[in-house]
Amino acid sequence: MDARLAVIIPTLNEAARIRAALEALAPLRARGHQVIVVDGASDDATAELAAPLCDRVLSAPRGRAVQLNAGARAAHAGALVFLHADTRLPERADEHILRALEEACWGRFDVRIESRHRLLKLVACAMNLRSRATGIATGDQAIFVRRDAFAGFPEIALMEDIAFSRAMKRRGRPACLRERVSTSGRRWEARGVLRTIVLMWRLRLLYALGVAPQRLARQYADQR
DSSP: OOOOEEEEEEESSOTTTHHHHHHTTHHHHHTTOEEEEEEOOOSSSHHHHHGGGSSEEEEOOSSHHHHHHHHHHHOOSSEEEEOOTTEEOOTTHHHHHHHHTTTOSEEEEEEEEEOSOTHHHHHHHHHHHHHHHHOOOOGGGOOEEEGGGOOOOOOOSSOHHHHHHHHHHTTOOOEEEEEEEEEEOHHHHHHOHHHHHHHHHHHHHHHHTTOOHHHHHHHHHHTO
């Protein structure tokens, strides 16, 4: 396998965060890895701010799965890493990923939620334990995959990470790395921590029961 990573970041109105996100990836770029930003028609200066700090800025129709797939098509590396703009990889993440992909075709990191709210520490712990038990990863955990095993994210309105994990599990169990990515607690804090926890569990349950992702996306938007 080509021992390079392509880190793909979908963005939408991330002007306040994209510079810090990309500066954190500068050591990876210095070691020869690729960073691609895929912007979904932001209304702010996200794309302009990103351009000097990454290898490519692409435009794609709005939608996380669509944006991730567009980035994957443009990548020139043996492994793909899908990273949210408010998530930071651990030090030497490339070494951890490439070592894991020697044994598995995909994987994810444990996650830490950056917040003063103590309940979010329990949320992160529960996410990590659940993911390890079920083999299902979430986008907050920086999913990575061998390029030759990547068949694309289902281009659905919500739960694309869950659908992707289910499909990848048929190829093999994920590498569940104990090194932690750090992700912002902003969406929990903005809506209210307890309210967001209940909402996300409700949406996951409805998805498991077969409710269409388009309906779930509307419910998610209505609660913002």
